[in-house]
Amino acid sequence: xxxITQSPRHKVTETGTPVTLRCHQTExxxxxxxxxxxxxxxxxxxxxxxxxxxxxxxxxxxxxxVSRSKTEDFLLTLESATSSQTSVYFCAISEDRGQLDTxxxxxxxxxxxx
Amino acid sequence: xxxxAQPEDQVNVAEGNPLTVKCTYSVSGNPYLFWYVQxxxxxxxxxxxxxxxxxxxxxxYGFEAEFNKSQTSFHLKKPSALVSDSALYFCAVGxxNxxxxxxxxxxxxP
Numbered sequence: 001x002x003x004i005t006q007s008p009r010h011k012v013t014e015t016g017t018p019v020t021l022r023c024h025q026t027e028x029x030x031x032x033x034x035x036x037x038x039x040x041x042x043x044x045x046x047x048x049x050x051x052x053x054x055x056x057x058x059x060x061x062x063x064x065x066v067s068r069s070k071t072e073d074f075l076l077t078l079e080s081a082t083s084s085q086t087s088v089y090f091c092a093i094s095e096d097r098g099q100l101d102t103x104x105x106x107x108x109x110x111x112x113x114x
Numbered sequence: 115x116x117x118x119a120q121p122e123d124q125v126n127v128a129e130g131n132p133l134t135v136k137c138t139y140s141v142s143g144n145p146y147l148f149w150y151v152q153x154x155x156x157x158x159x160x161x162x163x164x165x166x167x168x169x170x171x172x173x174x175y176g177f178e179a180e181f182n183k184s185q186t187s188f189h190l191k192k193p194s195a196l197v198s199d200s201a202l203y204f205c206a207v208g209x210x211n212x213x214x215x216x217x218x219x220x221x222x223x224p
Contacts, residue, residue, distance in 0.1 A: 004157075042204060042214035043158070058211060090157055102148075103212070105157030 004106035019078040023091030032074040036087040081113045116141040120215035135190040137205030147188040148206040
């Protein structure tokens with residue numbers, strides 16, 4: 001999976017608890033992305049980063065925050081998890097953004113919010 | 115608004131037969147078009163992309179895709195399907211952010 005790891009790979013949590021997912025890359029790519037995958041919706045962009053401390057919102061950013069303090073790490077935080085955030089979360093990286101370069105995806109994190 | 119449609123949730127094809135997975139899009143201008151494949155419990159893997167030029171794009175694992183501007187389509191094709199091609203296929207379109215289709219599950223029957 002192109003030098004991308006995600007942790008944890010599986011997590012079960014309760015409604016109202018904070019959750020942080022980590023994406024780590026060894027490719028030194030500038031751009032990093034967080035997506036969620038849900039049946040009937042495909043992948044939807046949550047947030048992305050175009051450099052250290054540079055982030056922006058995606059299509060479905062409500063309820064999520066991100067941070068990037070180092071090139072290799074991109075964190076996704078659910079401040080107060082809800083059942084609607086039960087999903088599979090994928091991190092992706094690219095040298096450039098979207099159309100000019102291919103995105104490479106991590107193995108995913110399956111999150112269940114009870 | 116940008117949108118991408120994969121009209122078939124499921125495609126079944128016999129091994130050795132040609133396969134087609136359909137994708138149509140609605141977006142102004144000339145978008146960039148991608149196909150990704152997802153195997154069980156794995157992240158998405160890049161297959162091919164169209165930016166400009168020849169309407170027939172060749173990609174990984176023997177796949178190719180045909181860009182049709184008048185029909186705003188970007189169908190994925192392979193001349194002879196393998197059982198190992200069974201997976202979930204996503205079309206994506208965009209200029210900056212990618213918008214993904216809902217996916218088509220391809221099953222190749224031995």
